[in-house]
Amino acid sequence: MARIGLVRVLTTNDIHLLNIHGAMIEAFYPTLTVSTRSIPDHPDGVYDWETFKSAVPLVIDAVKGLASEGSECVIVSCASDPGVLESRSAVSVPVIGAGEATGAVAASLGTKVGVIGILPEMPERLREILGPSFLAYIKPPRINRTLDMITPEGRIAVLEAGMVLKNMGADVIALACTAMSTLGILQEMKATTGLRVVDPVLAAGLLAYHAVTF
């Protein structure tokens, strides 16, 4: 068994909500055990450039804490990858960003990747990783903060965004906000659109699995 640390960028006292990404990874990668820690002062998560910026130093602290407690690899469970590059210089273990992981996996699955996210614009690093396979980015209307996404209205808005991307010609949908992992929408998005779909927490888990296995 390998010990993985996971940083949530949503501040919450709800233990089920806090641990849901770690539980997904443990379920799909049975050789991994996950310890989760959330950053402070972000009850609405990371959903714009201001909350992104304020998360960066807090993510670095959380990564350092998890590494010092014995995590062999740390996942930053946010698809905008706040503090990921900076954390890599701060600890000796690998740091996986859910956004980079989503981009890498999505680029392997098709040539016209449609991206759904919560930030007003798509993260630059994700654009770079998708390279010639990027098609379009959509922030669903009426979804402004992380918790808006994990509601019945959020589910409908995300599925609608998937259909818009499909109608634009997408062959892959990248779910570029880990609230969509919390929402558990992967299989429903596949069934609704008929396309390949990438879940950011499972993509991060895949790279963490590689990091601690080979």
Added chain:
Amino acid sequence: MARIGLVRVLTTNDIHLLNIHGAMIEAFYPTLTVSTRSIPDHPDGVYDWETFKSAVPLVIDAVKGLASEGSECVIVSCASDPGVLESRSAVSVPVIGAGEATGAVAASLGTKVGVIGILPEMPERLREILGPSFLAYIKPPRINRTLDMITPEGRIAVLEAGMVLKNMGADVIALACTAMSTLGILQEMKATTGLRVVDPVLAAGLLAYHAVTF
């Protein structure tokens, strides 16, 4: 069990040599079975821009053949990714390039990725995927064709290139030529350099595993 197709860009009648990448993937990802096919007219593999260019249409044909025989995902087992983008538009199943996969995994493991390859210059797509984490590219001296690498001298030249990259400050070594998978140098490179090392066939296997599992 999921059926994976694998394209070799080395033309060979040696069944062991032909199947070695598939055997590695089956060993490390036990839910995958691999069918291998090699392209014609490349007895020295892909080792310069001329052999790269001539491989492209042959790879596309091989990917189409494997997909039509029931492969659920096809790996192009060459780190320069000849015909990968083109094949994606030609078949309905995912096509994984070993080069893209190596870049994606390497970028998740550190901030200063040293790359070892056989082409005179590094493939552009790999540079793009590594983004801010690219450090340097080395083609080992005296290694000019694929089969040069799978010799005792090739082993030494590759390990020396790893040490040069380490001395330049690399924290990750990306083995960007699948002849280094054939050489089986992953663990020796890790032991020699003390760094994280990415094997291109195992990286491609990882993304193929994702493609057929979630």
